[in-house]
Amino acid sequence: MTPKVSRARRRQIIEALGRGTVPRSGLDLFAVGMERFEKALDDELAAVTAGSAGFKAVRGEYGSGKTFFARWLAERAKRKRMATSEIQISDRATPLHRLETVYRSLIGALSTATSPPSALRDIVDTWLLALEDDAGVAKDNRSAMTAAVEDLIETRLAETAKNAPAFATALRFYRRARLSGDNATADGLLAWVGGEPNVAASVRRYAGLKGDLDSTAALHFLQGLLVVLRDCGYPGLLVVLDEVETLQRMRSDNRERSLNALRQLIDEIDKGRFPGLYLVITGTPAFYDGQQGVQRLTPLAQRLHTDFRTDPRFDTARAVQIRLTGFDRDKLVQLGGAVRDLYAQGNPAEQRITALVDDAYIKDLATSVAGHLGVGVAPRIFLRKLVADVLYRVSDHEDFDPRRDYRQVTVTESELSEDELNAFRRSRAAVSADEVELDLP
Structure with missing residues (x-):
């Protein structure tokens, strides 16, 4: 029995299927074969929302449903009030070895159950309002409120500020610009927080910001984003790096750097650096098993190794790598x-x-x-x-x-x-x- 669905939602789903694309929502309505993953993945998402972190590698041939799986999982994450972001890895637009471009794409695709991409403004504004509530200062005492909120910004982001103080600085001055009605400057500061490289010099001077985001700072900014999300009611972030196999087409030096960046991300998750993060990558079997992919970097191959010599019926979704067997x-x-x-x-x-x-x-x-x-x-x-x-x-x-x-x-x-x-x-x-x-x- 098909559950009742609103006309608008039904139309969006059907039109996407008629175009040959994966719908952005409503995938639970025809998620054939996904039931075997539900329990294990729900358990892992629950652990992430409780302050842990997780990683999952998804393998499947072209047409096996990797993008469908990723969006289906994102819907389940949103039911747990997590934010989500889906990034298409590309050797030109979003190369994996340049984590600043990955972070920028993450922000551009950031969404919640109530806010479509990019949800960064809604999230930051909600966070700042939450800090006002936590400040314990009368709202009509503007100067005292400003001082109290800015102190809270520094306190909540203290861990991030150790290595990337500019993240908290930009958010402090973003709030100031919003309160003064300088929306252009506020927009520029939020863009800078989101990793945009072409922010006006006048905006940077306003907050005393220097330079653009690099790969190292991008990881610190991700830490800060997770804190902001948690503070305003989003206990986790699901990030999907889709089509990671495209890095096999990169120049050999960039491919090596991309594989190493992926290894670094997995290791940082294991060390507990990103509480609230659940990272998912998707790729073809050739990427995981071939010499132009994961096998090229032995430490990464060891971290992702899963024995698939058994009957697919006995696969476990709790393994680091899961396979999609396609449709019979x-x-x-x-x-x-x-x-x-x-x-x-x-x-x-x-x-x-x-x-x-x-x-x-x-x-x-x-x-x-x-x-x-x-x-x-x-x-x-x-x-x-x-x-x-x-x-x-x-x-x-x-x-x-x-x-x-x-x-x-x-x-x-x-x-x-x-x-x-x-x-x-x-x-x-x-x-x-x-x-x-x-x-x-």
Whole structure:
């Protein structure tokens, strides 16, 4: 039984699936196969919100659902009042060896259950209001309140200030600028706290700030951010570094530095430097097992080692590394049925949708897509076909019958991502995906 979902939320989910993208929310409504991870990951998230820290490496081939998994986990984290941030690692825009760019991307994607990206302003303003409540000073005594709040800023961020005093300084002057109505300066200071490099010199002079953020300072700023989050009611931060395998395409020196940066992050988490942080990385098996990836740095390979020689049925989500095995036909059918029910809910054509797109038809569609494209690249394409080519048409045209009018399912090269196309070509001898026609029974 599909739970009741608001029309707006349902529309956002369906439109994303119809475009072939992973929805930003509502993933619990069709999280097929995720139940085997729930207990262990919920336990780990609970430990993080209690002041611990955690790390998880996720492995899976292209199309196995790594991004889906990351966003599904982020939703569970937000239910525990954690903040979240998803970062796409890129050899140009967000290289892992430059932690200042990773931190800047983290801030840009920072969100909470009530604040969309970037939530930094909402978080900082909430924190400053909380400090006013904690100050124990009459709110109409402005000078005393300012002194008390600034003392609290320094006290709460004392650990961060040992190595990065500028973090607390920028927040003190941010509050001053806001109170004086100088919004431009306040915006510039908040941007500087978020790691932006192009902050006006006048803004820096106002707070006595010098230079830009570097990789070392970025980790100290992350410490400070965790304190701010905890103080204003967000007991943890889930950070996802998605597509870490892209560092295999970097120049060898940058690849070495990126792998070492990842090792450093894991070690700092283990040492307890980042209480409240849960770090997740995603990558392909080639990244974890190949000589251009994790295996290139022995200390990192030792930290991430997990024995996957056993039957996947006996995997444990408590291991440092977990694997996503992709979708078999039964899972595709279950997934398709959940999406169909979600689409039909509240639709004027609900009865016709459930009658024409029944479980038997979904099974035939899943069999065709999985059989011709390979299960590993099938889920995204399968859902896009189901939503955009079948459900939309059944809903819009009373005389459309998918068994009669959509017997030949064609996949064009433009529909496949570069990684999907490469995976498809490796598994099939076809020169082009345009040659593939899927005949439904």
